[in-house]
Amino acid sequence: AQSVAQPEDQVNVAEGNPLTVKCTYSVSGNPYLFWYVQYPNRGLQFLLKYITGDNLVKGSYGFEAEFNKSQTSFHLKKPSALVSDSALYFCAVRDAGNNRKLIWGLGTSLAVNP
Amino acid sequence: DARVTQTPRHKVTEMGQEVTMRCQPILGHNTVFWYRQTMMQGLELLAYFRNRAPLDDSGMPKDRFSAEMPDATLATLKIQPSEPRDSAVYFCASGGDRPTDTQYFGPGTRLTVL
Numbered sequence: 094a095q096s097v098a099q100p101e102d103q104v105n106v107a108e109g110n111p112l113t114v115k116c117t118y119s120v121s122g123n124p125y126l127f128w129y130v131q132y133p134n135r136g137l138q139f140l141l142k143y144i145t146g147d148n149l150v151k152g153s154y155g156f157e158a159e160f161n162k163s164q165t166s167f168h169l170k171k172p173s174a175l176v177s178d179s180a181l182y183f184c185a186v187r188d189a190g191n192n193r194k195l196i197w198g199l200g201t202s203l204a205v206n207p
Numbered sequence: 208d209a210r211v212t213q214t215p216r217h218k219v220t221e222m223g224q225e226v227t228m229r230c231q232p233i234l235g236h237n238t239v240f241w242y243r244q245t246m247m248q249g250l251e252l253l254a255y256f257r258n259r260a261p262l263d264d265s266g267m268p269k270d271r272f273s274a275e276m277p278d279a280t281l282a283t284l285k286i287q288p289s290e291p292r293d294s295a296v297y298f299c300a301s302g303g304d305r306p307t308d309t310q311y312f313g314p315g316t317r318l319t320v321l
Contacts, residue, residue, distance in 0.1 A: 125307055136211075136298055136312035137250075144307045183250065187306050193238050193257065195310060199249045 095120045099198035114169040116184030125187035126167040174205045209233045211313035219319045225287040228316045232301030239282045240300040289320045
């Protein structure tokens with residue numbers, strides 16, 4: 094069955110330090126992978142996606158993600174965290190059997206401390 | 208800049224009352240999704256449409272929830288009768304038809320059923 098795991102409920106980093114939010118997936122075919130961010134009392138905002146090609150994908154607000162097929166991972170990264178990056182982050186994968194439906198992780202709460 | 212819009216943004220109602228939530232997808236998008244977000248369950252897909260036709264509503268409690276797209280610019284989610292356990296944030300998202308297409312989310316309707 095297709096699934097997405099975000100193994101950390103919460104990640105804490107100091108401002109200026111690099112951050113990583115982890116995501117692993119399981120799909121039967123080629124994965125299409127997405128990251129979204131949700132700020133308090135807001136809708137989800139699209140950050141970036143991996144479709145094919147270069148394993149390092151660059152997105153909005155200085156975020157990037159690295160696709161690793163052998164480890165079935167798609168970790169979100171940023172070289173230098175900002176306090177304003179504090180939010181809830183969701184990873185999602187397109188269901189290979191239903192190419193319109195996304196399978197979602199449970200989210201990771203990122204806290205960036207000044 | 209094209210956005211998904213949702214109304215109302217907040218709704219407080221009493222148990223047993225009918226609730227209708229509305230969504231205007233981004234012009235040109237032919238898939239529309241309804242999600243529910245709670246602290247306990249995370250992000251749940253309730254239903255989705257392609258070209259206004261319902262494709263999957265397996266995530267929706269059938270006895271009280273209904274979703275429709277009367278035209279390409281309007282999607283509705285109705286709860287009748289509402290119950291306190293329906294209290295949640297309801298998001299609408301729209302996207303294109305390709306498996307690589309991104310879903311774009313509206314700001315959500317925060318529903319409180321007393």
